[in-house]
Amino acid sequence: MTQNTSVFLITGCSSGLGREIVIAALASGFRVIATARKVDTLTGLEEKGAKVLPLDVTSTPEALKEFAAKAIAIYGQIDYLVNNAGFAQGGAIEEHSPKEITDQFNTNFFGLVNTTDAFLPHFRARKAGTLVNISSVASIGGQPGAGIYAASKAAVDAVSDTWAQELAEYGIRSISVQPGNFRTEVLNPTNGRFASNVVDGYALAHGVVSFLSMHLAGKEPGDPVKGAKNIITVVTKEGQLPVRLALGDDAHPKLEKFYHERLGELEATRELSTGTSFA
Secondary structure, three states, X not given: OOOOOOEEEEOOOOOHHHHHHHHHHHHOOOEXXXXXXXXXXXXXXXXXXXXXXEOOOOOOHHHHHHHHHHHHHHHOOOOEEEEOOOOOEEEOXXXXXXXXXXXXXXXXXXXXXXXXXXXXXXXXXXXXXXXXXXXXXXXXXXXXXXXXXXXXXXXXXXXXXXXXXXXXXXXXXXXEEEEOOEOOOOOOOOOOEEOOOOOOOOHHHHHHHHHHHHHHOOOOOEOHHHHHHHXXXXXXOOOOOOOEEEEOOOHHHHHXXXXXXXXXXXXXXXXXXXXXXXX
């Protein structure tokens, strides 16, 4: 296969969707830099041709700038930054401690923003680059039992949408990918993080957490191999990207239903939503 000169840098590649995105990018002929907090988890990807680097996205902005310089030096460029690193926090919102909420946002949101900021000078100087921000279908419409996780991903959607507008003058594109349930390790009970302060009741939230971790884990409908291939296909097309990509046979109809319902609400409340300007 003829190698594509473009370079992907992907965060959170030790397992799951991040790992499959690396493999899909390599299979499409791209050069890839795979990262994870523990670099020894990336040995198999290195054997497939990826360069590997350790990265903790919760590092200080100064450390992330040093990392960016080291990563750029490998091939002299980065063309696609895939912000995939993250984890899911379970529990009703009230059950979370301030530290648990902060930890969730430090990885899923602030880590993503700070890592991107470390690479933006490179992208702006080249007047090119693509940001691929891995969000979740949970970011839309709320997610009982995972509200803090959903909030962190909704924040990812917001900055990704804004980057698509702010960075257009530099030729930089941004897309938020909203996967449904893919068969990865994210729902495995041994990998999950759960709120420490359990409150009696919350039947809906606790029921969702139990279903996801005890019944859906290992039986998710989404094939991460297929999902990763679709991500690579969409983000490497030339021209304007969609602002959002619903990913999964469960994600697309859920989001379609949500937007139809919101449009119906807008129409139903039109009279009271409007007419509020000074006469």
